[in-house]
Amino acid sequence: MQDDFRSIKIEKEKCQGRMACLRVCPTQAIRVRHKKATILKDRCIDCGECVRACPNKAILPQTSSFSDFSKFKYTVAIPSPDLYYQFGKDVLPSTILAGLKKIGFNDAHDVACPSEAVSIALQELLDSNDLPRPLISPFCPAIVRLLQVRYPNLLDNLVPIESPMEIAAREAKREKMEELGLKENEIGAIYLTPCPAKTVAIKNPPRKKHSFIDGAIPISEIYPTLLQALTHITPESEHEKQVRGIGLGWPIVGGQASSLKREDCLAIAGINDVIRIFEEIENGKLKDIRYIECHTCPTACVGGSLNVENPYIARGKVLRLLEKYGSKPCQPREKIRELYQKKYFSLPGKIPASPAEPLDDDIQVAINKMKKKQEVYNLLPKIDCGACGAPTCMTFAEDVVKGNAAADDCVFVAIKKFESISSDLLETILKHSRKVRHNENLS
Amino acid sequence: MRMDKSYSQSFEITGNNFVDAGKAATEVKMILKQIGINSDIIRRVAIASYEAEMNVVMYAKRASMNIEISQEKIKIVVADEGPGIQNIELAMKEGYSTATTEMREMGFGAGMGLPNIKRNADHLKIESEVGKGTKVEFVIELIKHRAESIEQ
Secondary structure (H helix, E strand, O other): OOOOOOOEEEOOOOOOOOOHHHHHOOOOOEEEEOOEEEEOOOOOOOOOHHHHHOOOOOEEEOOOOHHHHOOOOEEEEEEOHHHHHOOOOOOOHHHHHHHHHHOOOOEEOOOHHHHHHHHHHHHHHHHOOOOOOOEEOOOOHHHHHHHHHHOHHHHHHEOOEOOHHHHHHHHHHHHHHHHHOOOHHHEEEEEEEOOOHHHHHHHOOOOOOOOOOOEEEEHHHHHHHHHHHHOOOOOOOOHHHOOOOHHHHOOOOOHHHHHOOOOOEEEEEOHHHHHHHHHHHHOOOOOOOOEEEEEOOOOHHHHOOOOOOOHHHHHHHHHHHHHHHOOOOOOOHHHHHHHHHOOOOEOOOOOOOOOOOOOOOOHHHHHHHHHHHHHHHHHOOOOOOOOOOOOOHHHHHHHHHOOOOOHHHOHHHHHHHHHHHHHHHHHHHHHHHHHHHHHHHHO | OOOOOOEEEEEEEEOOOOOOOOHHHHHHHHHHHHHOOOHHHHHHHHHHHHHHHHHHHHHOOEEEEEEEEOOOEEEEEEEEEOOOOOOHHHHOOOOOOOOOHHHHHOOOOOOOHHHHHHHHOOEEEEEEEOOOEEEEEEEEEOHHHHHHHHHO
């Protein structure tokens, strides 16, 4: 897989250069040149804000579709728990899992239960003392990418524990191999995703290890078919089989942190707030905090750009389900502890830094360019109008010194230049006309 | 005239402005990241400049923070108008602090400010005049660091 695989792609024909994406991108990774938007791959963190903002639907997540999985003998849907909260309040997870089997998957494997297992593994991990403070949750792939691009110093603070979706896929494959005598590559595990970022975690995992998931389909894409199928399913009456446990709360802000049962955990949601916290950690603060749950989306995963339901309504459904089924664990705690001891949850290997390109690879040249950048910036109106195609005057100044834009791409600089040219021109014309008149008078 | 080979920029810090506290340190980091300074160095500069900034916010009226970056080193000078330090030697001791109870309740004033700067900088110079102000100057070497990383 290509190293620079990013989860979103701009369809040039559909793009009309309307700049909505330019304004929402939290890492200033978009430029609009010649009326078309482009993504600077070294800065993109796959958050999906631009996907949501594009008025022309020209920015698309790089996901798979159902037909991509026809090569597998057996398919298992791995639905993000967000899927449980996309339908009416009386539709329970077990009905949704049954619905997935009805629309063409051979099986469906719940992720809320593995989420609970990961919560317990985290509790164990947080009790050990030899890890950096504060630890940062690694489950939002856009957050991991943000650290790689902008805060490489904090990569060691990421919790080295596998994500619930990977554990679910690993378990599903193991079960089916035993049960049906299939080979691993005959089983397709398909994640039903609430956001584009998860596709990067699958196609290009930051730790470069193999993913047990073979592709991702947006929740919004299977939604219509699933909705239809659900009307034909009689809900299961026996509640013993119901999906349960604290893992049901993972899709909302605080879901992870509160499942850890400690006071020294925080939950932060929304990319700008997360950036503010990372700046503080980099300055050496928040050492008395043990764990920070971080989400790119302001309403956490229920607010992912590929979900259908309003995130606040979905949050209400999460709370209701948690109240009903949250306190009953789905697996005995002792069993999870044992698995934890056997390193069942550990993620070996380091995540490499991938900092956004500096002004230059040579420090002296970069210093010179920094000075030049300040000079260019001083010429600019500092109103961040975006008309040049860069999101801010500061990023535009950077583009100029990197050679990716010309100073007079700024309309204000261009007008000033035009004014001085035209006044020069006017002066020349006047001088000449005076000369002509003078000559006429002489003759 | 000799061409100046370094980049410098100044930031204003206002005493008692806890809302903006940390902004200068954040700006400094952004500059260093764009120049492509090694992330380990950035971490040291971040901690030291944040501590220096917080000292101004907590004790002084106002200050300017000046950063100068060259190929060889990063030099930061924070000169404030403030009460000055009575006993510099004592202020350098870990755990010593003149912070008020309120400051401590906010999580500041652990007596680690100057010691933390010292730990993260290669050189530290403090000049202070009681009743006038304090000048904290620290340097983080870049060349030395590069040589070390080549040795490893």
